[in-house]
Amino acid sequence: MAAIHIGAKLSLLQRKLVNALLYNAYDQLLTGKEHHISASVLCEMIGFDSKNIGYLKGALKGLMETVVEFDVLEEDGERSWEAMVLLPYAKIKGGTCTYRYERALAEKLYHPDVYSKINLSVLREMNSAHALVLYENCYRFEGIGHTAWWDIEVFRKLMAVDMMPSYKPFKALNRNVIQPAMKEVNKLSNIQIEMETRMKGRMVTGLRFIVRPNAQQSLVGMDTEDEITDRSAYKALLAQGISKTLARAWVIEYDEEYIFDKLDLAGNEAARGKIKSSKAGFLKSAIEEDYHNENAVKKKAQSVAQSAKQTREKLERKLEALKTAQREAETAYRWHTAEIIEEAFQLLSEGEREAVTAKFQLSLGSSIYVNAFKKDGWKDRLTFLDIKKFWEARGLTLPSPAAWAQKNGSQEPDIIKAQINEIKEQLK
Structure with missing residues (x-):
């Protein structure tokens, strides 16, 4: 003070x-x-x-x-x-x-x-009343470089020890009050102090303190009040005419998104001429009473909808790409398998080929499948699974889709299928 x-x-x-x-x-x-x-x-x-x-x-x-x-x-x-x-x-x-x-x-x-105004960081850190009093009375003289001269009796009263006889001798006052307080101020605050005394004979009659900035504490940010003042919400509130203390209280009690939402509400209402009192007063009520920002809610809903749309479109594109990859993989595998079958088929005699063909067509049953096979032969897509099963029953070794994919460095069909099913579920 x-x-x-x-x-x-x-x-x-x-x-x-x-x-x-x-x-x-x-x-x-x-x-x-x-x-x-x-x-x-x-x-x-x-x-x-x-x-x-x-x-x-x-x-x-x-x-x-x-x-x-x-x-x-x-x-x-x-x-x-x-x-x-x-x-x-x-x-x-x-x-x-x-x-x-x-x-x-x-x-x-x-x-x-x-x-x-003293530094709030220092205020919180001080551990003794004597150190805080000394800091209070020295800090305001930082720009001058030294305090005024205090009569020793005035200083005792300032430190609230004037009614304590044990501190009447300056030696005791210095040892038990001044030196411990100076040590704490120099260690914890943003100033450094050094005592000078004025003598009358062998008696100390007055004292003052040399006051310098504490460079070490300045390096760790002591010159700014604390981390609250660096926050965007705090600075935005000050720009709207809110007092430092009220801005500090709000930044401590509410998250920044909440504060900026209310700032946006106050700005919109002011622009529409809807605020009859002061904008700062409206903002205070908006924050402390949680006024709902319809414009912000609408924007948020639009943002959510747009985000959902973009996510769906991204999934749909990925689904189409996977389906294309699946078709290409199935076609390549079918053609590779058909080549192996065709090679085995050509090794048969003409009579054996006719008998094998007739037997396979009889196994198909429906004329639709028979006609499809007659058109495309062993490469027919519609009857491919039947063709593969028929030749494997005859003892021909054919690669599985997974083995073929690994050999060719491509993704396995079952994995592609699982990814397709997962995206379909997400799209539902």
Whole structure:
């Protein structure tokens, strides 16, 4: 809380809450009477994983009992002192936390010399209240390169140890408070700090901190708030005038497809002149109340239908190709088998050939098959299975379709047939 002196001791969780609540409200700090944030998002912002809302309520109550003081040197040279409650009102209902600030405090908090938004990644990582206080009060001076000089008593009050006699000696304060806090800030945050002291004789009377960017943390992305701000949905929401905090809440709670569907709905309704309130307000209701996007539903149905049509056409083309391959394979196999049969037939005497032919024709029975055989002989397609069976019964060795396919490096007829049947089932 930068230049604010907090008169009551706050836990680490409460200090994180102070920053998270202010971060959430900052954009509407001077215009909004009340501020709202999802309790789950609030917990995510401060790295509080517990689902114990009672603990969160207790932390909020602690903020409502905390007094903040301002001791400022005015332009006329006189000092002015003000004190006020940090959080006058808080409410949790339906998973939403509602809270507000006094107007005088809101005006001070909005001033960049008093408060600067801290990095949310750092806020979640901090493990001690002293380190978080030190980070808060040093971070806003990064651009200057050093903090202001703090009187040692003011600094003790800033770190909320002014009522603890054991930290009265600077040696104890430095060993147990300042050095551990500096070590944590330098390790976990996006700044590096180094302490300078001001002496009066052998006594430390004041101190300040040199503040530099932490290059190592910058390399791992600490300069950006966190991964949420890199998402397309988050950026699209900001482009529509949605606050950073609300955009963050939605990106955490809803998937990107859902958010973009509502953005599309808001855009269509705005183009048709159907939004009577603000577009941002309509978008808020659309997302939180799940307005249905009829245009998107229609487009999706059309897309599904088009996809189904394309899939069917692709299957039909594949089926035709397989049928063609099947016909070609059957024809080639039939001709190859007929050549073997014809060769064996020609080795017979003329009388034997006439007797074999007559015997085969009698086995066919129907005149249709007999006439077909008379026309095409042993290569006849209509009576091929009967021809093959007849000659195998006479002891002639003929290759199976599978053996012939393997020998010729082609696909086996049974495999082609199975593929054809599978596609027919899919087309049903």
